[in-house]
Amino acid sequence: MDGLLTVADFEAPAAEALDPVHYDYFAGGARDEITVRANTSAFARIRLRPRVLRGRGTPRLATTVLGQPASMPVLLAPTAFHRLAHPEAERATARAAARAGTVLVAAMLSTVAIEDIAAEARKVAADPVLWFQLYLQRDMGFTEAVVRRAEAAGVRALVVTADSPALGHHERNDRNGFHDLPPGMRCENLRELRADEPGHVRQVDLSPDLSWAHVARLRALTDLPILLKGVLHPEDARIAADEGVDGIVVSNHGGRQLDTALASVEALPAVVDAVAGRLPVLLDGGIRRGTDVVKALAYGACAVAVGRPVVWGLTVGGEDGVTRVLDILRDETAHTLMLCGCGTPAEVSRDLVLAGPPC
Numbered sequence: 613m614d615g616l617l618t619v620a621d622f623e624a625p626a627a628e629a630l631d632p633v634h635y636d637y638f639a640g641g642a643r644d645e646i647t648v649r650a651n652t653s654a655f656a657r658i659r660l661r662p663r664v665l666r667g668r669g670t671p672r673l674a675t676t677v678l679g680q681p682a683s684m685p686v687l688l689a690p691t692a693f694h695r696l697a698h699p700e701a702e703r704a705t706a707r708a709a710a711r712a713g714t715v716l717v718a719a720m721l722s723t724v725a726i727e728d729i730a731a732e733a734r735k736v737a738a739d740p741v742l743w744f745q746l747y748l749q750r751d752m753g754f755t756e757a758v759v760r761r762a763e764a765a766g767v768r769a770l771v772v773t774a775d776s777p778a779l780g781h782h783e784r785n786d787r788n789g790f791h792d793l794p795p796g797m798r799c800e801n802l803r804e805l806r807a808d809e810p811g812h813v814r815q816v817d818l819s820p821d822l823s824w825a826h827v828a829r830l831r832a833l834t835d836l837p838i839l840l841k842g843v844l845h846p847e848d849a850r851i852a853a854d855e856g857v858d859g860i861v862v863s864n865h866g867g868r869q870l871d872t873a874l875a876s877v878e879a880l881p882a883v884v885d886a887v888a889g890r891l892p893v894l895l896d897g898g899i900r901r902g903t904d905v906v907k908a909l910a911y912g913a914c915a916v917a918v919g920r921p922v923v924w925g926l927t928v929g930g931e932d933g934v935t936r937v938l939d940i941l942r943d944e945t946a947h948t949l950m951l952c953g954c955g956t957p958a959e960v961s962r963d964l965v966l967a968g969p970p971c
């Protein structure tokens with residue numbers, strides 16, 4: 613990994629190492645991929661307006677998210693199918709996140725079972741913080757069974773993906789004929805629990821009628837904190853706060869659902885204003901630099917999450933690759949805070965950012 617200095621540096625060697633069909637699955641997005649590109653270009657249009665002479669010393673990045681500890685305000689977003697990227701799959705990702713002391717949001721569509729992801733994280737950290745991303749299934753009984761598995765594994769929050777009444781349309785996958793995992797790989801959390809069908813693995817079965825009623829039913833099922841992922845409209849954020857949701861992830865699914873949806877950082881300020889401090893707001897989509905992290909904090913996010921950079925790190929170097937990507941983001945975030953005159957993430961305020969034409 614010598615010579616890989618930035619998060620972006622990891623993409624080319626990952627593309628080289630991956631089957632091109634799988635690279636397209638990871639890199640691609642919905643339709644014309646306009647939102648994929650918008651997520652990163654929107655960050656470039658935001659300028660930082662630093663403070664000086666505040667004597668803050670070396671920044672301390674440790675923070676809490678939903679009252680849970682994180683060594684930095686950078687989490688690992690849920691991304692599916694890590695075994696396509698590396699044979700150690702989510703096991704390697706889990707160890708890297710736990711070693712880094714930050715939150716891994718394990719994907720429901722992982723190729724390692726949530727119980728094994730949790731066990732792996734515990735090998736390297738006494739009390740790793742693990743959250744679980746959930747696609748609410750049409751069959752609420754099956755959804756409940758998956759939630760019980762996550763609870764038993766020690767998961768500390770559920771992240772419900774709200775932007776997916778249907779899967780996004782990825783034309784790269786259509787052109788490549790990529791619709792199924794290769795033989796020998798499967799979504800271990802979709803394993804049927806019925807004793808008469810031990811080997812059966814379900815397809816993810818999204819609810820086209822996904823509504824607030826589903827969220828209320830989930831709320832009644834579990835005491836775990838519930839975050840809603842995929843909120844872009846301030847009105848939905850306000851409803852989420854009224855419905856007793858515990859947190860919001862402003863996200864357009866990395867541009868993989870509705871193409872031409874606005875960039876997540878463009879959506880962030882209105883969502884933060886709509887919830888007015890009633891619940892924490894996180895952001896994912898397009899975070900590639902420490903400056904991006906600080907810009908999201910300035911608009912009021914309490915933390916951000918990264919998707920593709922983790923996959924590229926995993927592909928290139930397994931656990932060490934993910935560790936390196938997280939270290940780069942940690943160092944860049946600390947450096948940015950220092951140059952902005954901030955000693956902690958909490959000191960970042962909205963007056964540090966100005967939106968404008970590209971730099």
Ligand SMILES: Cc1cc2nc3c(=O)[nH]c(=O)nc-3n(C[C@H](O)[C@H](O)[C@H](O)COP(=O)(O)O)c2cc1C
Nearest residue numbers: 638689690691692773865866896897898918919920
């Ligand atoms: C390959 C890939 C798979 C993903 N799988 C899921 C998933 O199963 N569930 C989900 O809620 N989000 C999924 N996402 C979206 C991420 O959680 C996140 O919103 C997005 O990757 C953030 O954008 P970034 O890749 O620019 O960091 C996936 C993203 C990628 C790139």
